[in-house]
Amino acid sequence: MQQLNLFEELAPALPVSYYPDFLSVQEANELYQHCLQLEWQQNYIKMVGKIIAVPRLESIYGDAGCDYIYSNSVFLRPLPWTEKLAQLRDSITALTGHKFNIVIGNQYRSGEDSIGWHADNEPSMGVEPAIASVSLGAVRKFQLKPKQGKPTDFWLEHGSLLIMHRGCQSTHLHQLPKTKKFVSTRINLTFRSHVGKTA
Numbered sequence: 001m002q003q004l005n006l007f008e009e010l011a012p013a014l015p016v017s018y019y020p021d022f023l024s025v026q027e028a029n030e031l032y033q034h035c036l037q038l039e040w041q042q043n044y045i046k047m048v049g050k051i052i053a054v055p056r057l058e059s060i061y062g063d064a065g066c067d068y069i070y071s072n073s074v075f076l077r078p079l080p081w082t083e084k085l086a087q088l089r090d091s092i093t094a095l096t097g098h099k100f101n102i103v104i105g106n107q108y109r110s111g112e113d114s115i116g117w118h119a120d121n122e123p124s125m126g127v128e129p130a131i132a133s134v135s136l137g138a139v140r141k142f143q144l145k146p147k148q149g150k151p152t153d154f155w156l157e158h159g160s161l162l163i164m165h166r167g168c169q170s171t172h173l174h175q176l177p178k179t180k181k182f183v184s185t186r187i188n189l190t191f192r193s194h195v196g197k198t199a
């Protein structure tokens, strides 16, 4: 499979790999339709004494017991793997060697939906976790930056796979910013490890 690592051309130090054609268009279309039928929920976080709606819908599937907590406020209990999500997990493992036991879905309904600068460093994922991120639907800008540096912009395409390598979450932050342009729905699936601790 062709690996087009645009980050390598733009900034050789970035700890990611990008596979634009990880899924065929037909596979990506079918998976997108499947993902629309997943159980999506609106979550809320506590910030400076306020309760704020997370600006996207979320879902979680995975092994029993792999509960996930983020921002000290959102508790996600995985539903059992669907057959299609389990197949996707296994094909990512076959390509990368990384094993995953949960997948968190993000559904961005419009350009108003987003995720701000953060690192995925919850203790439940273990030390220096690799994360695999599959994009479906509308193409959105994704940004990655060293903690003290400038962002590199990237457009994550329908059916693509982005791997954030081990160490990336310690050295870099990433985000999917809002956009004023009209964009249709995008679904992102992030496959993660879970090593036992939930907080």
Ligand SMILES: O=C(O)CCC(=O)C(=O)O
Residues within 6 Å of the ligand: 104, 106, 115, 120, 133, 142, 156, 174, 175, 176, 188, 190
């Ligand atoms: O939607 C994306 O591509 C990014 C998702 C993300 O950063 C996350 O789930 O932590």
